[in-house]
Amino acid sequence: MTSDDQPGAAPAAPPRFGANYTPSQGWFHHWLDFDLDAVRRDLDAIAALGLDHVRVFPIWPYFQPNRTLIRPRAVEQLVALADAAAERGLDVNVDGLQGHLSSFDFLPAWTQTWHRRNLFTDPEVVSGQREYLRTLAAALADRPNFIGMTIGNEINQFAAGPHPDPDRITEAEAEAWLRQVLDACEEGAPGRLHLHAEYDAAWYQDDQPFTPAHAARLGAVTAVHSWVFNGTAQRHGRDGVATGQHAAYLIELSKAWALDPHRPVWLQEVGAPAPLIPAADAAAFTETTVAAALDCAGLWGVTWWCSHDVSRSLADFPELEYSLGLLTNDGEVKPGGAALARLAKEARAVAPAPRTTALVVDIGPDGGRRSACGPGGPVFEAFARLAGDGVRPAVVLAERVADAGHLAERGITEVVHPSDVL
Template sequence: MTHSPSAAPRFGVNYTPSEGWFHHWLDFDLDAVRADLDSIAALGLDHVRVFPLWPLFQPNRTLIRPRAVEQLAALVDAAAERGLDVAVDGLQGHLSSFDFLPAWTQTWHRRNLFTDPDVLDGQAAYLRTLAAALDDRPNFLGMTLGNEIDQFSGDPHPDPDRITPDQAAHWLRRMLAACEDGAPGRFHLHAAYDAAWYLDDHPFTPGHAARIGAATAVHSWVFNGTAQRYGTDSVAVGRHAAYLVELSKAWADDPHRPVWLQEVGAPAPHIPADRAAEFTRTTVAAALDCPDLWGITWWCSHDVDRALADFPELEYSLGLLTNDRKPKPAGRALADVVAAARTTWVRPAPRSTALVVDLPEEVTARSSCGPGGAHYEAFMRLAADGARPAVVLAARAADPAHLAARGITELVRPEDLRASLSG
């Protein structure tokens, strides 16, 4: 169901309802959902990623609302009628700067989201229930545990539930096992925001992202300092998503582990409205040049209605479509790219030149991989010079079998590159 290695990558969108944003679950209107899905399918996309709100679906630890689960199933069925597969995120969790946590985890009932035995039992039951409810749907891809739920585990969250990397790994494996119990053999995975790759001492690590679950998910947002430091039209902005795809492979045990570019978007003003279409084309083209890419899922489908208050400004205009379901320039650009890829896509050649990242397997100090860091800038200099760099950990750079499996024939270290440029 996911796709064969020889098939073109999947193209989809993160579904943000045009009416009521994710609050639409409170007043679920299947006709409005169908109209939204029609406008998504008209762009030529093949899947959506959808977001139940955890507190609405499981308001008490031992109450998972049957009606809410039925509404999710109805959305999945409506998507099937339009030729769209569906990936479901479970623990929402965190969306567009807002946290949605059930009352049984907060204030008077405050318990650690990742370690408390009762909370873990409740989370596992919830994920298992959603997965099982959808298991008989052919267009159900699988579960993602939650949207960037790692942000609850440490800084800069204002009220984090602190854990260790070992505790993070235990939580991930238990929750993914619950998804597998509910829907065996589906595409179950987890998703972290880029702190996992760039933030020193973050408890969710690159190894977790690249080794646990059915695929590696990466979320690429150039408002993380990339656009501010390098500029809208820079190589660093246009290649940021591709960089994260390739960076993730350095920690993967499977040299051909699939990587899902699960979130990428054109945030204004970092990407001005008149540059959004070009940014979309550049970003997608660079990502499609990465071997083992499972797919690209744009953020997001529809703009946030400005009648809703208190969103960060950039969140209102991220949609491929307006609130009245009309394609925007980025939406038309993505539709054109998708149409071309369906007929002309060729599997990318191996990336034979690899940047060596001299960090330990279980890295805590990883800021050198982020914007402004030595490894980040070395990758972008190689890309600016016309190379197609891969990334390999120093510990594996001396492993001929690993290099051969990935098609790597040349190794470059940041210090060598700096010397060659200065000379």
């Protein structure tokens, strides 16, 4: 589904719990030396936590090294991984355009240097992307455990700074690209949960061409990626209210732009980054973050980043990337993993009470002042202040405050402005 007109279905209940699968052997380079037995061991460990799905990451240049070559063997290996997951009771979401992972960019040679073309607007590049996404989706379309496609991992980072060499586009061009690639996924696997996912610049960065409206209106669900190293933990500390509420804030912020008040939201990435969240505090951070997210209506699920730590034998990762796993590189359950396992086991199909107080976001009809929503901005800080005072705030756009029907459908009975709070 790609329409921004179609009402979303009520989310499955209880919320889904899963992990972003980072292979313990070779990280995502495992596709170059694919070992299905090693994958099975990893999936056994994930399933033992009581999780119900994984998000997996084909590496785009490994799968499509030439614009007109999608390697059949690589596609077969992806299907084998999905089948192994099914044997362990795990559903699978597939990210297509990798894209960007853990500070590394993976782009095919046919988009770079001598063949440099805009990733979002060049007709031949977009045609190649569409064929690739359609091929992956079609290969999995008959698998009952296939959730659907995510277009790519935080691909908006290629469209603006601080990327060192961005492919700059307009908001209109971003929307046109999203519609084309989402349609390709639907052509390959009709009726599955196809979506796109951006990092939080879409919500917080004024000049980011991928906008909150794109995130909240295109695709089958809204995806949010919550990382407190974005200034939140630096400003509020490891145990600050804003730090523990950051994921919930993004979920509620996303609802302000949704046309369907019941559109599901997927907390698709969230993790405990050291040293901002020390290892000794990872379990508490996990519990606080997930509990706050579960207090948001319409939560499709929580997918933790990530399943396994990155091996110290691999070089040049940012330090925090090595220790984000629910499991060690050897498959031992870490305290954060035990906490998520417990939360998954205890999750119930209980709809949260409506959030009757809504914080007003007034950043212009084009969202040009999104920085007001980021850490240190008045919207962000007002939400944190309200949450610290025991209020469960929703968020509403200024232009919808006078829409009584919209407020009633969301259960909102009171609106407050950041200036009323700070």
